[in-house]
Amino acid sequence: MALFRKLFYRKPPEGVLEISERIYVFDRCFTTDVWEEKNYKGYVAGVISQLKDHYPDVSILAFNFREGESQSRIANDLSEHYVTIMDYPRHYEGCPLVSMEMINHFLRSSESWLSLGQQNVLLMHCEWGGWPVLAFMLAALLIYRRHFTGEQKTLDMIYKQAPRELLYLLQPLNPIPSQLRYLQYVARRNANMQWPPMDRALTLDCIIIRMIPNFDGEGGCRPMFRIYGKGPLIVADQSPKNLFSTPKKNNVVRHYKQAECELVKIDINCHTQGDVVLECINLHDDREEMMFRTMFNTSFIKSNILILNRDEIDTLWDAKDQFPKDFRLEVLFSEMDAAASAVPVDLSSFEKKDGLPVEAFAKVQEILNSADWLNQNCDAPGNVLQLVETKV
Known part of the structure; x- marks a missing residue:
């Protein structure tokens, strides 16, 4: 079997790191250098071209972890290549995590997209400062899809993809204890009839x-x-x-x-x-x-x-x-x-954005519109879906 894999092994596309099958991360997320936005256009074009060579009929869904509410530069660059991108915040009140609601949305979106076809690919990106939350979300996805077991082992494996000093540089506090706690929440999904459980x-x-x-x-x-x-x-x-x-x-x-x-x-x-x-x-x-x-x-x-x-x-x-x-x-x-705990779920942050033709994203719309885990009345998403937790 090992020989079979060796004979049919394909080198991953340049510009990205393959975390797991059909799950890629822009390699610029692993550097301690601050990249100027003007350099991204050619970089993104090269990555997309490589992915298309790797998967002739590729369909790409991208996730970006960023600060603020304005549309990121990479979202504009990816839109030029008909790539749907979902924006998530890069922290929750200073912690490199997101809420359980957003974790659930990310995991279910990823699973639905990958299960839709063998040519569907996930492409991950984070803006400067977002590496810790990106590492956590990747670990959560691997555990959720049962590609890895053991929260500490999985998180360590992801963090080893970048220089250790990057984590020290971006986080004055060691965030791993809280991240492990949330990975344990993800690992418990098989033990609960309802996951995640209703807010208590x-x-x-x-x-x-x-x-x-x-x-x-x-x-x-x-x-x-x-x-x-x-x-x-x-x-x-x-x-x-x-x-x-x-x-x-x-x-x-x-x-x-x-x-x-x-x-x-x-x-x-x-x-x-x-x-x-x-x-x-x-x-x-x-x-x-x-x-x-x-x-x-x-x-x-x-x-x-x-x-x-x-x-x-x-x-x-x-x-x-x-x-x-x-x-x-x-x-x-x-x-x-x-009565105090019965707080209705507000998913008003799932917004439709102007941009490329809606038909370019028919597959993503089919996933998000028909999925029972997004059972709310809202506009169908366009090429950019923002999930932002605002701080008062």
């Missing part, structure tokens, strides 16, 4: 820190918290927002020392639903220093408690030793009223 509204009652981190150089810290996510009681606006912030007052932000206590309990009383970002900041002489961050989804919280050790939180790359080995973070929740 919970009240975040309090946070318990066991074993105090050392952020003042004397075995202590002054922790304050900020929490971002959707407000379950604000039905009209489901964009992520600041749900809670510790007031920056001396009588509220206390100084805790390892020599004096092993446990800190901080009351929060914050309503949450769906994807949540929790940040812990050390306050020192009115100067803020990030201690750790974590992102999770309330639908996957078991027994109303989330327990994380120091390897399961996102910390600064050189700050892990500031946490005791037996450090533990406990986030305690309680149930909300059932």
